[in-house]
Amino acid sequence: MSFVRRAYAISIVPIIAIFLALLLGSVLIIISSVIQGKLNFALPLVAYESLFQGATGISFLDVKGQTITFAFTFDPERSYRALSATMQAAAPLVLTGLAVGVGFKGGLFNIGGTGQVLVGGFTAALVGAAVATQPAPIAITIAVAAGALGGALYGFIPGALKAFTGAHEVVVTIMLNSLAAFVIVGLVNDIFKITGPTFARTADVGNATLPVILGRDGSLGILIALVCVPIAYVLIYRTTLGFEIRTVGENPSAARYAGMSPRSLIILTMSLCGLFAGLAGAIVILGQGYYPAVFGTTIGFTGITVALLGRAHPVGILLAALLLGGMEAGAPAMQITAKVPAEIIGVIQGLILLFLAAEVLIRSTFRIRAGRDTPTAAELTTVSASYGSGQA
Amino acid sequence: MTQTVSAPALEMRGITKRYPGVVANDGIDLEIRPGEIHALLGENGAGKSTLMNILYGLATPDEGEILLDGTAVTIKGPSDAIARGISMVHQHFMLVPVLSVADNILLGEETMANPIFLDQKEARRRIVELGNRFGFEIDPDAKVETLSVGWQQRVEILKALYREARILVLDEPTAVLTPQETEEIFAVLKRLAAEGHSIIFISHKLYEVLEIADRITVIRRGKVVGQRLPAETDEDDLAALMVGRNVQLVVDRGESHPQGPELTVQDLRVLDDRGNEAVKGLTFDVRAGEILGIAGVAGNGQDELVEALTGLRKPTSGRVALGGTDVTGVGPRALQNAGMSFVPGDRHRFGLVLTFPLEDNLVLTQYDEKPYARGPFRNDGAIRDWAARAIQEYDIRTPSANVTAGTLSGGNQQKAIVAREFSRDLRALVLDQPTRGLDVGSIEFIHRRVIAKRDAGAAILLVSAELDEVMELSDRIAVMYRGEIVALLDGPTAEREEVGLLMATGRRDAEALAAAATSMTAAAEIGAKPVESVAATVATETPAAGGGPAEAAPENESAPSAAEGVAPPASDDAPEREDAE
Numbered sequence: 001m002s003f004v005r006r007a008y009a010i011s012i013v014p015i016i017a018i019f020l021a022l023l024l025g026s027v028l029i030i031i032s033s034v035i036q037g038k039l040n041f042a043l044p045l046v047a048y049e050s051l052f053q054g055a056t057g058i059s060f061l062d063v064k065g066q067t068i069t070f071a072f073t074f075d076p077e078r079s080y081r082a083l084s085a086t087m088q089a090a091a092p093l094v095l096t097g098l099a100v101g102v103g104f105k106g107g108l109f110n111i112g113g114t115g116q117v118l119v120g121g122f123t124a125a126l127v128g129a130a131v132a133t134q135p136a137p138i139a140i141t142i143a144v145a146a147g148a149l150g151g152a153l154y155g156f157i158p159g160a161l162k163a164f165t166g167a168h169e170v171v172v173t174i175m176l177n178s179l180a181a182f183v184i185v186g187l188v189n190d191i192f193k194i195t196g197p198t199f200a201r202t203a204d205v206g207n208a209t210l211p212v213i214l215g216r217d218g219s220l221g222i223l224i225a226l227v228c229v230p231i232a233y234v235l236i237y238r239t240t241l242g243f244e245i246r247t248v249g250e251n252p253s254a255a256r257y258a259g260m261s262p263r264s265l266i267i268l269t270m271s272l273c274g275l276f277a278g279l280a281g282a283i284v285i286l287g288q289g290y291y292p293a294v295f296g297t298t299i300g301f302t303g304i305t306v307a308l309l310g311r312a313h314p315v316g317i318l319l320a321a322l323l324l325g326g327m328e329a330g331a332p333a334m335q336i337t338a339k340v341p342a343e344i345i346g347v348i349q350g351l352i353l354l355f356l357a358a359e360v361l362i363r364s365t366f367r368i369r370a371g372r373d374t375p376t377a378a379e380l381t382t383v384s385a386s387y388g389s390g391q392a
Numbered sequence: 393m394t395q396t397v398s399a400p401a402l403e404m405r406g407i408t409k410r411y412p413g414v415v416a417n418d419g420i421d422l423e424i425r426p427g428e429i430h431a432l433l434g435e436n437g438a439g440k441s442t443l444m445n446i447l448y449g450l451a452t453p454d455e456g457e458i459l460l461d462g463t464a465v466t467i468k469g470p471s472d473a474i475a476r477g478i479s480m481v482h483q484h485f486m487l488v489p490v491l492s493v494a495d496n497i498l499l500g501e502e503t504m505a506n507p508i509f510l511d512q513k514e515a516r517r518r519i520v521e522l523g524n525r526f527g528f529e530i531d532p533d534a535k536v537e538t539l540s541v542g543w544q545q546r547v548e549i550l551k552a553l554y555r556e557a558r559i560l561v562l563d564e565p566t567a568v569l570t571p572q573e574t575e576e577i578f579a580v581l582k583r584l585a586a587e588g589h590s591i592i593f594i595s596h597k598l599y600e601v602l603e604i605a606d607r608i609t610v611i612r613r614g615k616v617v618g619q620r621l622p623a624e625t626d627e628d629d630l631a632a633l634m635v636g637r638n639v640q641l642v643v644d645r646g647e648s649h650p651q652g653p654e655l656t657v658q659d660l661r662v663l664d665d666r667g668n669e670a671v672k673g674l675t676f677d678v679r680a681g682e683i684l685g686i687a688g689v690a691g692n693g694q695d696e697l698v699e700a701l702t703g704l705r706k707p708t709s710g711r712v713a714l715g716g717t718d719v720t721g722v723g724p725r726a727l728q729n730a731g732m733s734f735v736p737g738d739r740h741r742f743g744l745v746l747t748f749p750l751e752d753n754l755v756l757t758q759y760d761e762k763p764y765a766r767g768p769f770r771n772d773g774a775i776r777d778w779a780a781r782a783i784q785e786y787d788i789r790t791p792s793a794n795v796t797a798g799t800l801s802g803g804n805q806q807k808a809i810v811a812r813e814f815s816r817d818l819r820a821l822v823l824d825q826p827t828r829g830l831d832v833g834s835i836e837f838i839h840r841r842v843i844a845k846r847d848a849g850a851a852i853l854l855v856s857a858e859l860d861e862v863m864e865l866s867d868r869i870a871v872m873y874r875g876e877i878v879a880l881l882d883g884p885t886a887e888r889e890e891v892g893l894l895m896a897t898g899r900r901d902a903e904a905l906a907a908a909a910t911s912m913t914a915a916a917e918i919g920a921k922p923v924e925s926v927a928a929t930v931a932t933e934t935p936a937a938g939g940g941p942a943e944a945a946p947e948n949e950s951a952p953s954a955a956e957g958v959a960p961p962a963s964d965d966a967p968e969r970e971d972a973e
Contacts, residue, residue: 238769238772239769239770240759240765240768242770243759243770250745250747250748251745254742254743254744254756256724257702257724258756258757258759259728260725261723
């Protein structure tokens with residue numbers, strides 16, 4: 001009973017945020033129907049249904065021209081394929097979500113997911129290429145570990161800067177994002193470019209390529225991401241280290257009084273954030289087998305939405321990542337069936353983030369009492385405090 | 393003060409307010425007459441704040457009615473309350489520090505010259521006039537952040553008067569004031585009452601209530617349990633009413649049996665945040681089985697001393713040893729391991745993580761020790777067991793061990809900290825303001841525990857701004873003045889007046905007595921970070937404020953008040969969270 005109440009208290013705002021985003025998205029879809037020649041008020045329904053179908057394989061509408069009838073169809077084969085695509089898209093989001101969520105727990109706002117993903121992916125690509133001829137299990141382990149380590153090192157930098165100089169992690173990680181992007185593009189275009197392909201990329205990682213374990217392209221990365229969820233949970237809630245991280249996040253003065261070292265914990269937390277983001281980069285890159293010079297990934301930033309939507313809780317992050325991953329996996333189907341541009345998904349994700357950030361507004365509009373133990377108070381404070389009142 | 397019986401300015405009849413699981417107000421009747429200072433007395437969580445929130449329109453009563461001048465009204469919200477002449481002065485000031493006094497007062501009640509621009513000139517004129525009328529000269533252009541807390545309080549009162557409040561609610565107004573400031577505010581309040589304003593004065597400091605109130609209403613567990621006139625009651629009577637049983641206001645400390653020195657401090661020097669030497673070469677020791685009390689006006693280096701002793705601040709020189717081991721400059725963890733426990737003065741900042749469950753807070757300093765940790769993992773079972781035991785043993789009143797510490801009342805929060813720190817295997821114990829802002833029941837409880845710990849052989853250093861507390865508990869008293877110990881007295885035989893004088897002047901000779909009459913204000917203001925010019929104004933203005941025949945001879949009054957006063961605290965609140973939503 002109290003579990004249900006707690007679950008409700010935690011998830012009601014994210015659910016409203018998703019609902020509002022879909023509602024506003026449907027207005028945009030109706031407007032976009034003008035492209036098809038004629039204002040079509042049924043289009044949002046058709047579009048969301050095809051999105052859902054693309055993500056899960058389950059269909060509940062039959063569209064023939066202008067007539068739409070409800071018809072539930074479930075094909076296990078199709079669902080398996082769709083769901084594995086969803087999980088494939090969700091896996092890196094789980095990891096980048098953790099990269100932001102763990103930071104929230106420690107009172108840090110890691111916007112550096114993008115940079116950490118790039119560095120992690122790039123390190124994994126280089127090390128993977130170096131061990132390309134080793135037996136697969138060894139090659140994969142080494143390459144994945146290298147990616148995680150690369151990301152962790154890239155998280156260590158803003159952590160150390162914050163701990164020793166008070167430099168705010170938001171500013172530093174934003175700058176480090178650009179730094180990583182440009183330096184790596186330069187390196188791939190120059191030093192690490194291989195001859196052969198028509199575009200600049202690094203060498204094949206060979207045996208370090210992650211095998212497909214699910215559906216058409218669901219790689220081993222899914223398993224890696226799934227394993228990280230309980231690990232993160234245990235780390236944060238069941239270990240003394242996690243208690244220290246959370247204490248520093250909630251009240252650094254009390255942490256100091258209790259004999260903890262906020263300084264080293266800040267560095268450790270940021271490194272941990274980087275580690276998860278680096279893993280995300282590693283599974284993406286090792287999934288495709290090389291690092292392309294043009295690697296414009298948004299998973300680092302989407303991780304912020306995932307973490308906020310998932311209330312910085314590992315299980316919440318998993319669910320949020322599945323939702324956003326499903327949207328990405330289903331978008332092509334939506335574009336083909338409903339002729340609604342896939343970009344609308346980005347808009348909806350942005351709207352979700354917007355409504356989550358406007359939590360106070362949502363609560364007052366829908367008259368939801370802020371629960372005393374709604375675990376997001378601290379997270380949201382971290383977000384808002386990141387602008388303005390940097391408490392170094 | 394004689395009170396002519398007249399129609400009540402405010403009447404609250406049968407007010408009942410239920411929150412899930414608690415009846416915060418249970419049929420409360422309250423009647424406030426015009427020109428009356430009416431004290432509302434009750435323990436933390438008794439329902440005072442709920443009642444006032446109802447009056448202020450922040451909460452709606454489930455039952456009952458509110459009458460203003462005999463007419464039933466519904467108060468829809470704070471702005472409605474203000475429009476009806478009810479104003480609240482909060483314990484934590486709602487002022488914008490970077491704005492001027494005038495700007496703060498105008499905020500929300502703008503005096504307009506025309507639809508676009510403020511009439512600053514008129515506003516200033518009214519502020520100065522109001523200030524003069526009630527006996528304090530205020531500079532409307534002074535920035536609020538530069539004012540001492542006492543003056544900030546006056547700005548809050550002025551804000552209420554500017555809105556033409558007839559009924560003022562003051563929620564523990566003296567909690568953050570020095571004794572001198574308290575006296576001054578009392579003078580202002582008496583003046584207000586004389587002009588016909590009604591004042592509801594919320595406090596749990598019994599002697600203050602006896603001093604200022606015309607009538608006293610005592611609330612316990614949401615019900616009115618009694619009403620008293622100050623002349624017909626005393627502190628013991630009020631305390632018993634408040635708590636519901638006889639309370640020992642002064643616990644029997646018994647005899648101490650000190651052993652050898654446990655905590656020794658030699659020539660300790662510590663800098664404050666601004667780089668000034670706040671602790672100037674202190675040398676003392678605390679013996680096992682004794683309580684050494686540090687008395688002093690806040691801001692005389694006690695904070696820095698405590699922080700240096702507990703590892704939160706590095707001393708610049710000197711030596712600290714615990715049980716013979718040198719622990720100079722080591723961090724909190726190492727000190728804890730050496731057997732030092734610390735009850736911090738600011739429990740919200742240091743003592744607790746308010747957003748964590750009570751059970752986590754009960755292991756905040758032991759979370760990584762056996763049995764609460766098993767290797768790198770938390771042992772939740774052991775933590776839960778201990779929490780259940782602590783709640784029982786230390787009488788922490790809480791719905792469960794899982795509620796966040798922030799939802800507990802101040803007394804229960806402090807008991808949780810005491811439970812945690814006293815349960816350690818310890819050699820020395822540093823207590824910083826152990827009962828600040830607590831009600832009498834909790835104070836009694838904690839004092840008993842402190843004595844018990846002493847008798848168990850701990851070396852206890854007690855730092856408190858409450859002179860009474862230092863006098864009651866200490867076996868020896870060290871008086872700190874401007875970073876130095878100016879006297880070391882035997883606790884049981886020390887005279888209150890002597891200690892007060894030492895605290896205020898750093899001297900105890902005849903000269904000091906003479907100096908006390910004139911330099912009082914300056915001495916008391918050391919800790920309050922005042923604007924010098926304003927402080928000077930206070931000194932000259934205060935006597936004028938208490939101008940009535942009852943307060944004659946202000947010069948005579950200032951000396952004893954200084955000597956006895958220099959006590960009460962800068963407090964913190966006791967969050968009655970049921971109201972906070």
